[in-house]
Amino acid sequence: MLTAMPTATPPPSSQAAPAARERGDACPGALRLHAADDGALARVRLPGGVLTAGQARVLGAAAAQLGDGDLHLTSRGNVQLRGLADGCGTELAEALDAAGLLPSRSHERVRNIVASPLSGLDGVAPGDIRPWLTALDAALCASEAAAELSGRFLFALDDGRGDMTGLGADVILRTLPDGGAWLAPGAVRVTAGDAPRAALAAAEAFLDAARSHGTRAWRIRELGLPEAETARLVRDRLTAEGIGHAAHPEPPGTSDGPAPGVVGDALSVHVPLGRISAAQWAELTAVGATELRLTPWRGVVVPTADAAGAAGALARLGAAGLVTDPASPWLRVGACIGRPGCAKALADVRADAARTLEHTREQPSRQPRGTLPLYWSGCERRCGHPRGDHVDLVAAPGGGYRLSSGGDARTVPTADPSAIRAALTAITP
Structure with missing residues (x-):
């Protein structure tokens, strides 16, 4: 069975070179917009990907009235609004604030928390991490020091199933079978x-270390410290804060994100390339009684109390164009924004990805033999590309794509879906 493409970058090694930057973090937020080629861009942080049905309607209205009409899901379970008109920042901020989506204007860019989306819904994991999510978000907003975190620093809350531990987060909390919590870095209970x-x-502790080492690191791995040294700094900080702790090995086991379908007391769907239309968003809010949970795999989990009507609701979402089939090839296809949203992009990678996928459906004999994730990039920066085994398709100057996987690489001089599919078939193990 195909699994959703990994969307976060794990640390490449136990020790990296310290970050050397001449500017601060320019990561966009809901108050500091980014000027893109298709208009301004706002990134709305949703800790744990959780939002109420009312908040979802507010975001949908903002996208329709101020932006391009679509909502763009990120690999951290957040929402981006694109194509925003000049001068709409105040109106957007007021709408988000009224909906409870801006609990702290000084901390809105640091509220980067991913969380197990099925926590408390399927009975698989030992703990429900929702209380942690609420408490951590409140603690972040109340901490003067935390306001200095970059917009890229990431917390992950894992309910014990292991789905968050592979997302490359800076700080991980994971429920233990004995009711405690495992913390990394530090590797303590x-x-x-x-x-x-x-x-x-x-x-x-990371902020203190960055200051003492004179670095503008945005992520813990950018400190360039050995894992043992980072662990010692965290443990010393816990001691200073009066937080009891004891060394504990990392819990075993890993898990992918939720597959599309009916899962426990919830519906799970995937959003192709993370772009969801206003009509699809409206369908989600209609079938979700109280809330939506956006996942780091660009999917949506909809808790439902109507078990009898779950299959019908799932079919309704499938009819709206959302992925409800766990065998869908869309689960292993990702792409940057490409043209026309990015000035650096050399191609409309999302359109090319969709055309190539459609060509596969029309001619199944041309399906690549393997199931490696495919990631389409508009330029050599490869924004958002995953680590681990995957196939890179990078737009080339003059047209076409450069394909690479492991040590194999080839160039397709055209964006014709047939040519790209043939090259993928040859390069995929």
Whole structure:
């Protein structure tokens, strides 16, 4: 069975070179917009990807009235609004604030928290991390020091199933079978009640280390410190904060994100390339009684209390164009924004990806033999590309794509779906 494309970057090694930058973090937010080729861009942080049905309607209205009409899901379970008109920043901020989506204007860019989207819904994991999510978000907003975190720093809350541990987060909390919590960096056990405070303490230890080393690191791995040294700094901080802890090995086991379908007391769907139309968003809010949970795999989990009507609701979402089939090839296709949204892009990679996928459906004999994820990039920067085994398709100057996987590479001088599919078939193991 195909699995969703990994969307976050894990640390490449236990020690990296310290970051050397001449500017601060320019990561966009809901208040600081980014000027893109298709208009201004706002990134709305949704800790844990969770938003109420009412908040979802507000975001949908903002996209329709101020932006390009679509909502763009990110690999951190957040939402981007694109194509925003000049001068709409105040109106957007007021709408988000009224909906409770801006609990702290000074901290809105640092509220980067991913969380197990099925927590408490399928009975698989030992703990429900929702209390951690609420407490950590509140602690972040209340911490003066945390406001200095970059917009790229990431927290992950794992309910024990292991779905968050491979997303390359800076700070990880994971429920343990005995009811405690495992914290990384530090590799220690803390009590469940202390877990949110411990996660914040780990982030503040990073800020102290960055200052003492004179680096403008945005992520923990950019400090360039050995893992043992980073762990010591975190443990010292926990001790200073009066948070009890004990060394504990990383819990075993890993898990992918939720597959499309009916999962426990929820519906799970995938959004192709993370772009969801106003009509599709409206369908999601219509079938979701109270909330939506956006996933780091550009999917949506909709809790439902109507088990009898779950299959019908899922079919309704499928009819709206959302992916409900766990065998869909869309689960392993990703792409940057490409043209026309990015000035650096050399191609409309999303349109090319869709055309190539459609060509596969029309001629199944040309399906690549393997199931490696495919990632389409508009330029050599390859924004958002995953690590791990995958096939890179990078737009080439003059047209076509450069394909590479492992040590194999070839160039397709045209964007014709038939030519690209033939090259993929040859390069995919």
